[in-house]
Amino acid sequence: MAEAGGLKAGAIALQRFGLGPKPGQGEAARAQVHDRLLAEIAAGRVAQPEGVTFSGAAEIGKALYDFEDQEKREREARRVAVAAPASDTQMASAVPQGLPAGSQNQMAPAPKPANEPALPYRTYRDEVKARVDLALTAETGFGERLVMFWSNHFCIGATKSNMSRIMAGAYEREAIRPHVFGRFEDMLIAAESHPAMLDFLDNRQSVGPNSLAGKRRGRGLNENLAREIMELHTLGVSGGYAQADVTNLARIITGWTVVGREGGLGLPGSFAFNAGLHEPGVTPLLGRRYDQPGKAQGIAALTDLAHHPATARFIATKLARHFVADTPPRALVEKLALxxxxxxxxxxxxxxxxxxxxxxxxxxxxxxxxxxxxLVASYRALGRKPDFGQIIGPVGVMGQPFWQPSGPNGYADDNAAWASAEGLKTRVDVAAGWGRQAAGSVADPRVLTEDVLGPLLSPETKQAVARAESKPQAIALLLMSPEFQRR
Structure with a gap:
């Protein structure tokens, strides 16, 4: 541990468990990292991002439905304008009876400012910026790293729909952050019942075949969420379940849906249990029978999945792989599972x-x-406060934009995904850009390199930075050094 391994072990730990050092943290941070990590765990909470547009899913849902309704009105207005002749007489005749002439301007939707992105993207932009700002100010950043881990474990895709994009940040704030230091079952239930997840994995489209709605509409199950709960969120692909278990879990969580714009079941855009969609009766799952009424049936099933031995091993393996090594020590995995x-x-x-x-x-x-x-480690090391473009641009070209994995399995968590020749070339280009941007604020890259890397600094990196042809190049060499790239 830190006490036994000295400052070098502490320097590695700042990068392995945290978000990387900031200038001026020095030997004190490296010597105290073990105690700081335990203090974060003991505190039992992570901060929430500040300055976001909406407080949560319910407020976002109403704003989204209002936005989509407004867009629909604007499309219809454009269609009518194209279809109708443009003479003043005909324009006047289009004014509904009872309205004074000229009042058509009052009916037209207010134009958006030029080049302003639509509401879902603006909200996504603000959430990303707030999330990164929080990571940059964190002292050690263990809690923020855990948020990143769990948000990727229970991932959604912000490009799926307007709802998934506008709710991506709220999903992390509501389903992940409150439970990072709590119980896994609470995070599991919060994630699977969040509107963003129900939209992303289509459970709002799932209908019990023998439910009232199923009999009336002739619709059936959608197994997407049930499958990913078992394969990706709890048991793992080798967790001992069968296809019949996936189908039965899908039956159990029918009725878990998102309130529509009419608000019949609650606040528009929030989670609701719709009894009319729920498959009735007793349903078996992994050798147990679930006969609880309504939503309680799904809660009971998720709670049992959260406590399954296969889930313990699956989560332990992922945590050890994320923080320690692509092939983590077996004894460490067993210790975490226990x-x-x-x-x-x-x-x-x-x-x-x-x-x-x-x-x-x-x-x-x-x-x-x-x-x-x-990105976060680099901006911390350089003491920079980036705008949204300086965040989304670099992570986009490097292949990991926020909340946008290509599938429900999230972003890969092994070296093969990020250490390809093309991937490293892209990092060199990104680091070169950061070097140019930061050159005016870094007095001496050699001093910064020694400050940030400390006992990890190799003679080769020290010499390369000292011999750099320019200040931007020296900064880029620091950021691309093996000591900075690896944790």
């Missing part, structure tokens, strides 16, 4: 076992930072 089982899914117990294990400190820094981690 902590998960003994703590009843208490995640703080699992993190404590990880931080207290010598193997997690002794392992060489072999994991390459993902593009999002690289």
């Amino acid at each position: 902590a998960f089982r003994q703590g009843g899914g208490d995640l703080s117990s699992v993190y404590r076992a990880l931080v207290e294990d010598d193997a997690a400190w002794r392992a060489p820094a072999s994991k390459i930072r993902s593009p999002q981690e690289f």
